[in-house]
Amino acid sequence: MNTNQLIKQCKQNNYKAQIEVYNAYKNMMLGAALRILKNREEAEDIVQDCFIKAFEKIHHLKEDANLGGWLKRIVINKSLDLARSKYNFIITDELEILENEPEDVEDEISSTTTVIDIKNCIYKLKDKYSTVLSLYLIEDYNHREIGELLNIKESTVRNQFRRGKQQLLKLIKNKEL
Structure with a gap:
């Protein structure tokens, strides 16, 4: 099934399509959550929560949308929310400006x-x-x-x-x- 068909089927609450989406994107989402949370159990929980949220909200997604990008945005936002609340994770604005240097390493x-x-x-x-x-x-x-x-x-x-x-x-x- 192509992505457009998967989205359409998921909007109809098709369990097989949801499993296919889950299997196709779970590792990408887990990797993104792990890079932020650095805790496998929390990352796995976030991924599960994100899939539940995604399938509840999928009717808002256009059928030609980038499903992977949409899912990744959900997992990154939820991971950052958890990091902020649980670990007092704060990134503050810094006044000091570093001199420009090339970003290629x-x-x-x-x-x-x-x-x-x-x-x-x-x-x-x-x-x-x-x-x-x-x-x-x-x-x-x-x-x-x-x-x-x-x-x-x-x-x-x-x-x-x-x-x-x-x-x-x-x-x-x-x-x-």
């Missing part, structure tokens, strides 16, 4: 460094940096979108991205030694 990372190494290093960063880096590098949000998700200024996102990137590079270089 490929030249600074050894070719032997794997994506898993980078993800593990991102996981070790402070929450505010790992969240911004994960949303930007892995989830493919831009700085403006991240600012909207986190309710902070775009300039703050850029600063936290740069600081997080600097710390990430240090961790990666230490791992390579």
Whole structure:
């Protein structure tokens, strides 16, 4: 079944279509939740809650919409809500502006460094940096979108991205030694 048909079937409360959507997107959603929450049980709970919410609200979704993007937005928002409430997770606006520097880090990372190494290093960063880096590098949000998700200024996102990137590079270089 193609995505348009899946959405249409889910709107009709078709259990088989819902299972197909669940199986197709559960790992993507779990990965997104884990990158924010860093706790597998909580991430799994959030994913389940998000699917319930998604199937309740799917009648609002257009049949030609990006189902995966819509589901990812739900899981990221719910994960951020939980992180804010449970862990007192706050990203504040920062006044200090860092000088502009290129955002490409490929030249600074050894070719032997794997994506898993980078993800593990991102996981070790402070929450505010790992969240911004994960949303930007892995989830493919831009700085403006991240600012909207986190309710902070775009300039703050850029600063936290740069600081997080600097710390990430240090961790990666230490791992390579």
